[in-house]
Amino acid sequence: MEKHALLIANSASMIDHFNKDNIRILQDMGYTISVAANFQEGNSSTVERIHAFASELAAQDIEIIDLPIPRKITELGKAFKSIRILKRYMRNHPCQIVHTQTPFGGVVGRLAAKKFRKDGTKVIYFVHGFHFFRGAGIKNYLLYYNVEKWLSHVTDCLITLNQEDYQAAKRRFHHPNVHYVPGVGVDTDTIASICVDKADVCRRFGLPSDKKIILTVAELIPRKNVETSIRAFAKSNRDDAILAICGKGVLEPSLKELAQKLQVGDRVFFAGYHTDVLDLYHCADLFLFTSFQEGLSVAVMQAMAAGLPIIASDIRGNRDLLASEPHTSSKHYLLPTKDADAYAAKINKILDDPALAQALGTENHANCKKYFDIALVHNLMTTIYTELTD
Numbered sequence: 530m531e532k533h534a535l536l537i538a539n540s541a542s543m544i545d546h547f548n549k550d551n552i553r554i555l556q557d558m559g560y561t562i563s564v565a566a567n568f569q570e571g572n573s574s575t576v577e578r579i580h581a582f583a584s585e586l587a588a589q590d591i592e593i594i595d596l597p598i599p600r601k602i603t604e605l606g607k608a609f610k611s612i613r614i615l616k617r618y619m620r621n622h623p624c625q626i627v628h629t630q631t632p633f634g635g636v637v638g639r640l641a642a643k644k645f646r647k648d649g650t651k652v653i654y655f656v657h658g659f660h661f662f663r664g665a666g667i668k669n670y671l672l673y674y675n676v677e678k679w680l681s682h683v684t685d686c687l688i689t690l691n692q693e694d695y696q697a698a699k700r701r702f703h704h705p706n707v708h709y710v711p712g713v714g715v716d717t718d719t720i721a722s723i724c725v726d727k728a729d730v731c732r733r734f735g736l737p738s739d740k741k742i743i744l745t746v747a748e749l750i751p752r753k754n755v756e757t758s759i760r761a762f763a764k765s766n767r768d769d770a771i772l773a774i775c776g777k778g779v780l781e782p783s784l785k786e787l788a789q790k791l792q793v794g795d796r797v798f799f800a801g802y803h804t805d806v807l808d809l810y811h812c813a814d815l816f817l818f819t820s821f822q823e824g825l826s827v828a829v830m831q832a833m834a835a836g837l838p839i840i841a842s843d844i845r846g847n848r849d850l851l852a853s854e855p856h857t858s859s860k861h862y863l864l865p866t867k868d869a870d871a872y873a874a875k876i877n878k879i880l881d882d883p884a885l886a887q888a889l890g891t892e893n894h895a896n897c898k899k900y901f902d903i904a905l906v907h908n909l910m911t912t913i914y915t916e917l918t919d
Contacts (some may be wrong), residue, residue: 530551532918534560534626537615539598542572543550543631545582546656546712547828550903551628552591554911565594565615566634567893573748575777575802598633608637615641622649625918628856636676643683651917654680655688655710658824658846659697664824678702687919688827690736693845708913711849712825714906717898720834734800734809736775741770744813744837746806746828747820749778754842754866756780756787757812757819763791770796770880772817775809776800777802810835814886817880818842822868825849833897838889840875842866853896859889 534555544566552562564586596614597607619642627650629638635654636855640846642652661674671833677775681687681702688708689695695709717846731738743762747753755774762772774784774797775856781799788797792799803809808817816832816839823829823846830850832839843863852860862879 531732532558532560533563533622533624534628535563535565535615535619535622535624537565537596537627537629538634538908539567539600539803540571540573540633541566541568541579541582543634543657545574545578547630548628550713551910552589554907554914555626556589558911558914560626563592563594563618563624565596565618565638567598568593568595568877569597571600572599573777573802577802578802596637598637600633608633611637612641614759616644619645619650624650626651626653626914628653629656631657632673636670636680639680639683646683651685652683653686653688653913653917654684655690656694656824657700658688658822659689659694661697672687673774674701686913688913691846691849694824699723708909710906710909710913711901712830712906713778713827713832714901714903715827715834715897717834718896720810720831721836721894723807723811723835725808725811730808730812733805734775734798734803736773736798736800737771738812740796741767741815743770743772743815743817743876743880744775744809744811744832745772745817745819746831746838747776747818748776749774749780749784750884751780752820753778754819754821755784757867757869757872759784759791759793760869761796761817761819761876762795762797763788764869764873765880766873767877767880768796770814771799772832773800773809774798775800775803775806807831808837813837815840815876817872817876818847819866819872820844820847821849830897830901833901836890836894838862838879839893840864840872840879840887850896850901851893853900857896858892859896862889 544564596611598611599607608776627642629635686706688710690712698707728738745758755902788794816837825846840862
């Protein structure tokens with residue numbers, strides 16, 4: 530009998546960024562793959578990239594189910610429509626594995642798959658960061674916690690990617706089959722081996738090549754708190770450096786306005802979304818990441834693999850990455866999310882001390898290879914898929 534796996538997420542970019550290796554694993558295990566996500570709205574990639582990704586899937590004979598999954602909790606009509614589409618699809622295409630992720634994708638996918646579990650369908654929920662985290666508001670707990678706890682009854686396997694979420698799921702939810710997997714992993718050796726010409730890369734990204742580069746890679750949305758990165762850069766008062774921000778999002782106009790207001794508009798560069806951003810990591814002198822909320826940031830993992838010193842917000846996920854060992858020096862560069870003065874001081878400390886920057890970058894690379902390499906994640910996911918369906 531043909532084995533069929535269905536991967537569900539809020540957006541196509543979530544599948545593109547975080548699930549291509551899972552698709553390869555399942556294909557190697559003999560599964561036919563289908564992908565269900567919103568290919569029209571809510572994507573962190575460009576329209577061109579989403580079209581290219583859809584073509585890549587089609588070339589692999591992977592069926593696409595374009596869902597109207599919303600990103601706002603008020604758009605319930607789109608959520609119910611997505612559930613109906615998925616139910617109809619699963620009736621006509623029995624699935625051995627339904628792999629869901631992201632809050633809305635997890636809710637929609639698990640509700641759609643609920644009745645098919647009696648026929649042997651195994652439902653996986655890969656948590657990219659619970660919305661009820663330490664420091665979250667009471668509304669997050671009242672809503673997201675109760676929904677996640679209820680849906681744990683119809684989940685055969687729950688995968689978390691940071692220790693805070695893992696412990697919360699083990700203690701609070703009903704289903705005992707909880708796994709910790711350190712994110713999607715990165716190919717540490719391949720990233721480290723990239724060789725670039727700084728002048729050429731800076732020309733491609735529209736950056737000056739005669740300055741030190743502080744790099745931020747993030748979607749320009751409130752959760753990523755890029756505002757604090759700009760404020761910190763302004764406070765660091767560095768004429769020898771620029772802040773390069775890679776990503777797109779609704780806050781770009783207001784962030785550009787802020788840079789102008791702080792009189793650093795000529796030294797803050799909005800480079801947009803790039804598929805070749807790894808080249809820029811190898812031109813950067815420092816990675817800055819001030820996000821309010823993360824599961825386990827791929828951008829930070831990539832910076833670690835590239836051997837960059839990193840200053841980041843002291844939040845779940847970032848702690849897993851930069852304080853992975855008790856003695857790690859990088860844990861001292863985890864700072865309060867909005868403390869622009871503290872970020873500025875650390876920026877100056879690292880940029881003024883090349884030996885320190887080198888030591889931090891070397892440590893980050895070693896810890897990435899040890900704890901977050903894609904080979905480790907690949908083996909863990911293969912084991913989970915195998916044990917779930919045996």
